[in-house]
Amino acid sequence: MTDTAETKEYILEKDCELRFEIESKTQIIVELKSGFAELYGTELVKAKKYTFLQGAKVAVFSYQGCVILLTGEPDVCYIARETPMIQYLNTHSAIEQMRAKAEERESQGPIVMIVGPTDVGKSTVCRILLNYAVRLGHRPIFTDLDVGQGNLCVPGSISSLLIERPASIEEGFAQIAPLVVHYGHKSPDANNEFYKSCISTLADITIERLKEDKRTMASGIIINTCGWIKGQGYQNIKDAANAFQVGIIIVLDQERLYNELLRDIDSSCKVVFLPKSGGVVERSQQIRAESRDLRIREYFYGSRSPLYPHSIDIKWSDMKLYKIGAPALPDSCMPLGMKATDNMTKLWPIQTGPSLVHHLLALSFAETAEQDVLKKNILGYVCVTNVDVDRQTITVLSPQPRPLPNVVMLLSELQFIDSH
Numbered sequence: 001m002t003d004t005a006e007t008k009e010y011i012l013e014k015d016c017e018l019r020f021e022i023e024s025k026t027q028i029i030v031e032l033k034s035g036f037a038e039l040y041g042t043e044l045v046k047a048k049k050y051t052f053l054q055g056a057k058v059a060v061f062s063y064q065g066c067v068i069l070l071t072g073e074p075d076v077c078y079i080a081r082e083t084p085m086i087q088y089l090n091t092h093s094a095i096e097q098m099r100a101k102a103e104e105r106e107s108q109g110p111i112v113m114i115v116g117p118t119d120v121g122k123s124t125v126c127r128i129l130l131n132y133a134v135r136l137g138h139r140p141i142f143t144d145l146d147v148g149q150g151n152l153c154v155p156g157s158i159s160s161l162l163i164e165r166p167a168s169i170e171e172g173f174a175q176i177a178p179l180v181v182h183y184g185h186k187s188p189d190a191n192n193e194f195y196k197s198c199i200s201t202l203a204d205i206t207i208e209r210l211k212e213d214k215r216t217m218a219s220g221i222i223i224n225t226c227g228w229i230k231g232q233g234y235q236n237i238k239d240a241a242n243a244f245q246v247g248i249i250i251v252l253d254q255e256r257l258y259n260e261l262l263r264d265i266d267s268s269c270k271v272v273f274l275p276k277s278g279g280v281v282e283r284s285q286q287i288r289a290e291s292r293d294l295r296i297r298e299y300f301y302g303s304r305s306p307l308y309p310h311s312i313d314i315k316w317s318d319m320k321l322y323k324i325g326a327p328a329l330p331d332s333c334m335p336l337g338m339k340a341t342d343n344m345t346k347l348w349p350i351q352t353g354p355s356l357v358h359h360l361l362a363l364s365f366a367e368t369a370e371q372d373v374l375k376k377n378i379l380g381y382v383c384v385t386n387v388d389v390d391r392q393t394i395t396v397l398s399p400q401p402r403p404l405p406n407v408v409m410l411l412s413e414l415q416f417i418d419s420h
């Protein structure tokens with residue numbers, strides 16, 4: 001940013017929102033001059049400068065009114081008077097009452113799942129509800145079932161994260177030790193049978209984690225889902241609600257989905273409709289692909305606080321590499337008692353070779369394929385940066401400095417070209 005970048009003052013009346021988008025390669029600095037304001041549930045500190053970079057889509061909301069200073073030139077910038085924030089706050093209050101009851105009775109707090117089509121602000125509503133919860137001293141779990149974007153790990157995985165403090169304004173939630181389950185594709189329909197099994201694995205380990213700590217147990221879980229809501233996608237929503245024993249489903253924007261769920265979901269689960277914010281921005285396939293790539297880059301290299309990944313060589317002969325699922329055979333060709341779909345949730349050993357280059361590999365905690373690898377969370381991911389056929393080795397980019405333990409590796413369809 002040049003020193004000459006212009007600073008403009010925006011006066012927000014109460015319940016108004018300043019929205020801006022940065023499409024070009026520029027940065028915008030936001031400062032709260034007076035009053036109170038928050039960004040997706042995190043309070044802005046007065047006189048502190050927050051920097052937003054290309055690709056940011058931002059909404060600074062104020063319940064009481066405030067003055068904001070904005071330096072730089074966003075591509076879109078306006079004040080919105082109509083926002084659903086009061087409805088989101090009321091929903092938080094209802095969830096809060098359930099937490100208070102759970103604390104009193106030392107029982108399990110609310111398990112809330114946010115559903116809706118793509119680009120309706122599901123991730124943003126999760127962030128707002130989680131921030132409001134931690135601001136009141138709770139320690140909820142955030143579960144992300146969206147394999148396409150992978151908010152908590154890399155795309156192609158689903159995860160749960162304990163939230164102990166509000167999201168940073170610029171960087172989101174601190175991603176310390178999430179529980180990650182490897183899936184390996186960027187959309188659930190690539191192997192829906194296995195996606196279902198991943199959801200039930202993550203549900204089991206998340207609920208186990210929930211019960212480890214009294215405060216977390218009463219705080220409950222907020223679950224984000226992907227935008228696939230028709231056909232098998234709808235069935236996945238119902239399966240996830242069952243697996244996580246969801247007590248409240250929040251449907252964003254789609255009355256049809258809301259009515260279908262009211263009809264089909266057990267009456268012990270409340271289904272609530274909430275409007276989407278007019279500020280939520282639609283993202284094209286290309287932007288989604290770019291943000292997937294960015295998530296993987298950040299996993300290895302960090303974003304504002306840089307990370308320094310390690311380059312490690314592994315001999316082919318030391319690798320135990322598998323993929324999940326084999327082409328389906330007709331049921332009549334399967335051994336007695338097995339269905340063709342069983343193939344899709346099994347480990348299949350694969351040979352190391354040049355085709356592995358750029359692929360992500362999940363590192364399991366297990367040392368042999370017999371150890372129920374797919375019913376557990378994983379250690380993390382590495383990315384294959386080189387395959388040396390002569391030396392029969394591969395080179396991987398790894399967040400961990402140690403030589404890789406002698407573990408089972410699982411191939412992901414997702415690729416990352418390391419240009420560092």
Ligand code: ATP
Nearest residue numbers: 057059118119120121122123124227277279280281
């Ligand atoms: P997906 O289809 O990937 O699941 P989603 O429904 O989870 O998307 P979000 O990721 O929450 O949607 O929102 C899409 C984009 O809109 C994000 O970049 C987010 O920062 C932006 N956004 C959300 N709410 C607002 C708002 N009130 N004003 C401006 N931008 C917003």
